[in-house]
Amino acid sequence: MRAIDWTDGTTERPGHIRLLDQSLLPQSETVLEIDTVDDLIDAIKRLAVRGAPALGVAGALGVALAVQNLDPAEVDKAIDKLRVARPTAVNLALGVDLARAARPDGAAAVLAAALKVRDDDIAASSAMAKHGAALLGEILSDSAASSARLMTICNTGGLAAVERGTALGVVQEMHLTGRLKQAIALETRPLLQGSRLTAWELLQMGAPFDLIVDSAAASILAAGGADAVLVGADRIAANGDTANKIGTFALALAADYAGVPFIVVAPESTVDTQTASGAEIDIEDRGSTEVAEIRGMRLAPEGIAAANPAFDVTPAKLITAIVTDKRVIRPDRGDRPDQPL
Numbered sequence: 001m002r003a004i005d006w007t008d009g010t011t012e013r014p015g016h017i018r019l020l021d022q023s024l025l026p027q028s029e030t031v032l033e034i035d036t037v038d039d040l041i042d043a044i045k046r047l048a049v050r051g052a053p054a055l056g057v058a059g060a061l062g063v064a065l066a067v068q069n070l071d072p073a074e075v076d077k078a079i080d081k082l083r084v085a086r087p088t089a090v091n092l093a094l095g096v097d098l099a100r101a102a103r104p105d106g107a108a109a110v111l112a113a114a115l116k117v118r119d120d121d122i123a124a125s126s127a128m129a130k131h132g133a134a135l136l137g138e139i140l141s142d143s144a145a146s147s148a149r150l151m152t153i154c155n156t157g158g159l160a161a162v163e164r165g166t167a168l169g170v171v172q173e174m175h176l177t178g179r180l181k182q183a184i185a186l187e188t189r190p191l192l193q194g195s196r197l198t199a200w201e202l203l204q205m206g207a208p209f210d211l212i213v214d215s216a217a218a219s220i221l222a223a224g225g226a227d228a229v230l231v232g233a234d235r236i237a238a239n240g241d242t243a244n245k246i247g248t249f250a251l252a253l254a255a256d257y258a259g260v261p262f263i264v265v266a267p268e269s270t271v272d273t274q275t276a277s278g279a280e281i282d283i284e285d286r287g288s289t290e291v292a293e294i295r296g297m298r299l300a301p302e303g304i305a306a307a308n309p310a311f312d313v314t315p316a317k318l319i320t321a322i323v324t325d326k327r328v329i330r331p332d333r334g335d336r337p338d339q340p341l
């Protein structure tokens, strides 16, 4: 099933959102049927639905829910709350704004606008997979391009979008076309999107892969164990600075040291030219508990404080290329995302 989708209404139940609860994967494949904006906000905050493109679709479909189910006087308040449920991924606010813009034309137009956000994301994922694989063909040696070892962090696959995803979509494309020797997935502490979600997706693809702890990445790169690093993005600033899952900046530094291409894969909807540089990006702080515990099991001593920034910013100068559904931007050659398409 798709990570997130809309289910049309019947005589028994109005139209609603259906999503796979990612907080329970891989142990349980539980589907959530969401009828209220409050339940959607809860699902977003606890990462039952997550990943920048999926958050954009959730935001747009959430506006359709609000308009369909709420008293008109309550709609704006609900949408405003939804828009800021998580701050870093620009896609959430953008998805909300695109659907909200159709409000003057009525509920059917809002739903159509939300479904367009979903469909545009599916098309964008396919385009990124092709562009990313073509870029690897251009920048890697012939032997690496035909038998690539690709390192990735967090989860950027179909679960993080509607279908296929961003960086992991490129890995999938390489696998489907017989050009993937091995994927290397970082487990991605603290919430383990790499070991819980990316490993689950790679298994379903039948792709060869190793799961590694985050701190193994630098030494594997320095030893020549990967041909390229591919990551997603939550927000790409006008100058190319890119916010993504915590640990991405360290991975970019290690790739730079090892002379390995560092490639960001994200839809155009993640490019935020209103944000001048990474210094302006709001980094979500998710609090101590996720670091001190894993699924309710206490790891750290009681009473300690943990810092838990969910994202970091990789400076543009460490990025070889930004692959979107429409173009390939080369920060290493001085290109910027705010240059005209």
Ligand code: MRU
Residues within 6 Å of the ligand: 047, 050, 051, 052, 053, 089, 153, 154, 155, 156, 157, 160, 161, 165, 166, 167, 193, 231, 232, 233, 234, 244, 245, 246, 310
């Ligand atoms: O906290 P998450 O799991 O929502 O973080 C997700 C990421 O950082 C992804 O890499 C990013 O959203 C790109 S997803 C295609």
